[in-house]
Amino acid sequence: MYIQKLHLYQFRNHEKISLEFLKGPTVFHGLNGSGKTNILEAISLFTVGKGLRSATYDEMGMYENDHRSWDIRLQMGDNDLPSINCSIQYRDKKRSNHIQGNPVQSSKNFNEWITLFWLTCEHDRLFIDSSKARRKFLDRMVFNIDSQHAQNLVAYEKLAKERLTLLENGHFNSSWIESIEQHMNEYAFKIYSSRFKIIEHINIETHELDPIFPKFTLSLTGEYESIYKVNTSEEASKIVKEKWIQSRSIDQQRHMTHFGVHRSDLNVFHHIKGNANQCSTGEQKILLMGLVLSFLSYRMKTDERLILVLLDECLSHFDFRHRMVLFKQIEKFYQSDQYLGSIHVFMTGTDRVAFEPLESFATYHEIGQNI
Template sequence: MYGLTRLVLTDFRNYRSMHLTCDPRPVVLTGFNGAGKTNVLEAISFLSPGRGLRRAKLNEVTHRGEHEEQKKDFLRLWGVAGTLYSPQGTWDIGTALDVQDGKERRLVKIGGELLKSQNLLSDYIHVLWLTPQMDRLFQEGGTTRRRFLDRLVYSFDSAHASRVTRYEHYMRERGRLLKYGGTDSHWFEALEAKMSAEGVAICAARLQFIERLRQEKAWTLGIFPQAELALTGQMESWLMEYSALETEERFREALKSFRRQDRESGSASFGPHRSDFTATYREKNCEASFCSTGEQKALLISIVFATARLQSLQGTGVTLMLLDEIIAHLDEKRREALFEEILLLKIQAWMTGTDPELFKPFQKQVQHLRIENAMIYSAEN
């Protein structure tokens, strides 16, 4: 079993300073609402690429004292650090806010070495999470669902995060060129060629992940629904019919032919940013968006745990699960199935809740911690 064995927070959310040591077993955090349980999960999520489980801006997570709230220009340099017990050994891992010449950036370190990109964290740690805000995933727009899918893909393809970052950069550059009336065809062609190469690679990685879930039959939570996943869009249709190179060519031609329309709309008409991720409740043959709220939550749990199971079998890096208030609305049988799966996976899951009694079936198999006013205490006795 692998996981975090030390977590240190400095000026992060409601924690001026916090130091926690634990072992790789699952961790249960209980306490009243507002005590800081979710903030601990968010801090851990910053040890992976991206903006964390709340998608917060870097300056939004900094700790502000009672009087500092009034100072709009006041900004503490927050940090999150820990020790990662992994298959490759023990690593010190950390991330922090840095400000130079008025510009904010995020620093990341592994073993004391500064990494060139936060995306390189995916070589060491994979963080999956479920929060109450995600319960409406299948009711919201495609952007949220694509982001959710990409987070799952990161667990198996550490280069995926970099591809998405580069694609979005090239798309913004093309958009600016269109907006300001650029006429240099060579400049457009260069950007569109890069968009096409990255876009096809993004779609291929997403499709490969979905196919892998289907083939590996990783759905093990018997009492939870199994999900049939699909990715729909023009890019996916092309990849089903043509080779990757032919799809790139079609994408380039589409971008070229839609320049005038894209100038007016301010966006690109084609690309992986237009694809949609869908799930179907397999046993009922019912699309998730038409399922009940409880069924949608159960589908989400099933998808994330299937991903975690595949990741544990792959055995590269450390997989952590952050489960915020996940059991509050589950019946007893589903809670027991969830606990059993966490223990079978031998993955360090960090779970939060307000009612310690709901976690009693775990007994001594997990670490129980209580949070009060940004202070953490052992609750095992």
């Protein structure tokens, strides 16, 4: 399974563009401002969330288009499989999603066949960014494995807001708030478990990385995680519940929830240099790519759905040796029989020459200046 065709209409700077792909990685190359990342953004909308830029739908329409309406159509399949057509339309401030021409409830329906993961220039700062950015990055990986994870996060956040509203209205000891905290406890454990599981598996996959990548270990850190590290699940659940009871007063005073899985952090530890935020910019980018490759290896070994991988300006800070290792691993994803799932990698860069080692099995598209 792979993406065969992509059509954009009045999306960002692309008035109308139709692209066809072969089975293999795809490279979009061209000048800065030509709209390479805009194409990746369009693809990134075929999953839960707002895409790789987290933009509003109005912002995605062409500037010259007063109505800000746009269309995206995507066809996927394989030589021996019937094609699956997916589309997204934005009209009159409303988004609609379709599969085989039939409307579906949400973008989550696309995930029956495909999942998405992306790496953009913004992620170059991931290890020195906020813990929120790292949680979001971690949760994007979890979404690719656990389809319920997004719903668990939404449910937990909704309950946390309801609890805070009750506290601000003076309901400190009601059965209502006790019920909310009990449900928060249940969702928090599901979220923690999914995050912890994927981190464990990624740590195992790092042992298969090419030696050019530094050795590193991932871990979940935070007060919530610390409780589960030193207690049984049953004991930890009771402690967590008591923590929320004890923090009601301070949460009410400061208008925020001080404890829970919404304050967890992803720690990356370089075995020689320590925490990733102490590494140089180039070292951080290499660590990040090693993390992503390890995640993709685990995902493809355990899930048969197609994963679309969007790598925006992925070669920045990479020397020739690291580029060659990256390309070698991408080739392995396509050709090795150890993987259960399939993959379609989309990459962008200004210079086609940098991607020439992929020439034997990649599709190249030069994106013209159109702004």
